[in-house]
Amino acid sequence: MAFWTACLGKIRRDHAIEGEAQKLLQHRKVVQQSTHSALAKLLSEVQVLKQDLREVFAVYVNFATELENQSRLLLEQVSQTSYTLQGHHGNDVQILKAQMEALEHTLQEEKERSKTERERRKILHNTLVELRGNIRVHCRVRPVLPFDVGQGSTLALGPSTTEEVVQAVNDDTVVVNCARMGNPGLNKMFEFERVHGPEDSQDAVFEEVKPLLTSLLDGYNVCIMAYGQTGSGKTHTMIGSQTEDPTGPPREAQQGIIPKATTELFRLIAEKPPDSHLVEVSVVEVYNNEVLDLLAKDEDGVCIGDKRDVITTSTGTSEVPSLSYVLVRSAADVMQLISSVLRLRARCPTLVHRDSSRSHLIVTLTVSSKSPNALALARRLQSVKKDMQRKAQKEWWSPRCHRANPMARQSGDEHSISSSSSPYHSPSLSPCPSPRASISQASFRTKLQLVDLAGSECVGMSGVTGAALWETSCINRSLSALSDVLGALAEQRPHVPYRNSKLTHLLQDAIGGDAKLLVMLCVSPTQRYFTESLQSLGFGMRARQVQKYIPRRKNTALKLK
Numbered sequence: 001m002a003f004w005t006a007c008l009g010k011i012r013r014d015h016a017i018e019g020e021a022q023k024l025l026q027h028r029k030v031v032q033q034s035t036h037s038a039l040a041k042l043l044s045e046v047q048v049l050k051q052d053l054r055e056v057f058a059v060y061v062n063f064a065t066e067l068e069n070q071s072r073l074l075l076e077q078v079s080q081t082s083y084t085l086q087g088h089h090g091n092d093v094q095i096l097k098a099q100m101e102a103l104e105h106t107l108q109e110e111k112e113r114s115k116t117e118r119e120r121r122k123i124l125h126n127t128l129v130e131l132r133g134n135i136r137v138h139c140r141v142r143p144v145l146p147f148d149v150g151q152g153s154t155l156a157l158g159p160s161t162t163e164e165v166v167q168a169v170n171d172d173t174v175v176v177n178c179a180r181m182g183n184p185g186l187n188k189m190f191e192f193e194r195v196h197g198p199e200d201s202q203d204a205v206f207e208e209v210k211p212l213l214t215s216l217l218d219g220y221n222v223c224i225m226a227y228g229q230t231g232s233g234k235t236h237t238m239i240g241s242q243t244e245d246p247t248g249p250p251r252e253a254q255q256g257i258i259p260k261a262t263t264e265l266f267r268l269i270a271e272k273p274p275d276s277h278l279v280e281v282s283v284v285e286v287y288n289n290e291v292l293d294l295l296a297k298d299e300d301g302v303c304i305g306d307k308r309d310v311i312t313t314s315t316g317t318s319e320v321p322s323l324s325y326v327l328v329r330s331a332a333d334v335m336q337l338i339s340s341v342l343r344l345r346a347r348c349p350t351l352v353h354r355d356s357s358r359s360h361l362i363v364t365l366t367v368s369s370k371s372p373n374a375l376a377l378a379r380r381l382q383s384v385k386k387d388m389q390r391k392a393q394k395e396w397w398s399p400r401c402h403r404a405n406p407m408a409r410q411s412g413d414e415h416s417i418s419s420s421s422s423p424y425h426s427p428s429l430s431p432c433p434s435p436r437a438s439i440s441q442a443s444f445r446t447k448l449q450l451v452d453l454a455g456s457e458c459v460g461m462s463g464v465t466g467a468a469l470w471e472t473s474c475i476n477r478s479l480s481a482l483s484d485v486l487g488a489l490a491e492q493r494p495h496v497p498y499r500n501s502k503l504t505h506l507l508q509d510a511i512g513g514d515a516k517l518l519v520m521l522c523v524s525p526t527q528r529y530f531t532e533s534l535q536s537l538g539f540g541m542r543a544r545q546v547q548k549y550i551p552r553r554k555n556t557a558l559k560l561k
């Protein structure tokens with residue numbers, strides 16, 4: 001029984017397993033069928049895709065070929081067009097070139113015509129200046145320098161303050177660009193006899209001044225005066241720039257008007273008969289409205305700078321009694337003398353300029369000439385009556401001849417004139433006229449005054465205090481006195497206030513007398529000094545309006561007698 005039960009159980013289990021196997025087989029069949037059908041579907045889709053791809057490729061190939069053909073066509077057209085265009089353009093360029101050349105030619109012609117016109121106008125103007133006795137005004141615009149951008153200064157400067165607003169537009173015009181000062185489009189133009197730009201050398205500046213030296217020997221008094229704001233280049237223009245050795249003379253290329261004028265004067269004298277000219281030098285500074293004789297020496301022969309007065313003589317000219325004069329025989333003598341006394345000149349650093357001169361410096365070269373004409377006249381004059389001689393002596397001799405020169409008495413001074421060893425008696429040194437001296441009476445004296453004025457300045461900008469503030473106010477007052485004198489002369493007022501300051505009193509003869517006066521305006525170019533530059537240019541314009549006495553030759557009076 002147990003056996004049968006076991007067999008029955010086994011049969012049941014086998015049957016169940018068989019049933020399971022049947023089910024699995026059935027499922028496998030189903031899966032196989034669905035896989036086949038999916039595969040068939042996929043294959044058909046692949047076929048479709050393949051067909052599509054073939055078609056797309058065919059389209060692409062067609063398109064590429066077409067594109068290539070079209071590009072080739074276009075390229076041909078472009079090269080054809082560019083070839084055509086080149087031909088046309090070339091013609092246009094040729095035409096334009098020809099037009100430009102023609103324009104350039106016309107421009108060149110116009111330039112030359114305008115240059116000739118300007119020169120003609122300048123000659124006419126100069127003749128007019130000469131005839132009317134006007135003051136000549138030259139202007140020099142200096143280059144922008146490191147201290148303009150605030151180096152070495154406590155002032156912090158913005159870029160606008162260092163912008164160049166003053167420009168020399170040609171050789172007689174300066175333009176100040178006022179646009180930045182709230183006046184859009186307003187430029188101020190100033191015309192002078194000669195304008196120098198920043199690129200102009202010391203030589204170029206002197207070339208324009210040189211003819212005055214010939215005038216000096218022709219018998220005219222001459223004064224050259226540098227005016228301008230502090231740091232604008234007055235000392236550079238008049239004396240020159242310092243070498244490494246500040247006590248030494250300036251290098252030749254950097255030499256200013258004083259050394260160059262002195263050299264030129266002695267060159268001109270060398271062309272004259274020997275011993276026909278004597279040159280004496282005096283050096284004066286006007287400091288805090290005091291006149292100081294920089295050649296005055298103490299007992300040890302050291303220059304000390306003594307105070308002097310300015311007086312008006314009976315003939316109405318200004319004189320400095322007891323002023324020291326030193327006889328010089330060469331330009332080197334003059335420069336050595338000037339260099340030796342320059343250390344006495346008042347200087348003070350300001351915020352604008354480290355080596356600012358605080359005084360007006362006046363170097364005077366007095367030339368005594370004995371021309372052959374004058375000699376002949378003197379011989380003839382010896383025979384005229386005594387009273388005529390006395391009258392003539394009064395006119396020919398200035399009060400300087402009646403005083404003894406202190407320098408002449410100083411022993412051991414190689415520059416001092418000794419009347420006995422002198423080739424002829426210098427009028428300034430002869431104690432009084434004698435019959436023997438009548439020949440020397442025929443000589444005439446002319447003065448060359450070379451003036452380096454102290455700089456006009458704004459107290460706020462220079463940042464000075466205390467004693468330096470007093471110096472500044474004295475400088476500004478003396479310069480405004482100078483301006484007042486020019487104003488009075490320009491307006492031909494009956495009273496000219498020469499005596500309002502020592503400076504104007506001292507320079508009275510040069511400003512209002514019959515001297516040939518040249519004002520050298522020095523101007524800084526940057527926006528920082530805009531107001532001061534306008535003021536200086538205005539001063540120059542005022543000076544130009546002055547009609548002085550027509551410059552008179554010093555020997556004409558003799559010839560007429």
Ligand SMILES: Nc1ncnc2c1ncn2[C@@H]1O[C@H](COP(=O)(O)OP(=O)(O)OP(=O)(O)O)[C@@H](O)[C@H]1O
Binds near residue numbers: 231235236355356522
């Ligand atoms: N044209 C120029 N070219 C080159 N350097 C210049 C020129 N003008 C002036 N300078 C330089 O600028 C500085 C100031 O010039 P300078 O001493 O002549 O001024 P200034 O007008 O005499 O001043 P101040 O009135 O304060 O004495 C100097 O170092 C000088 O060498």
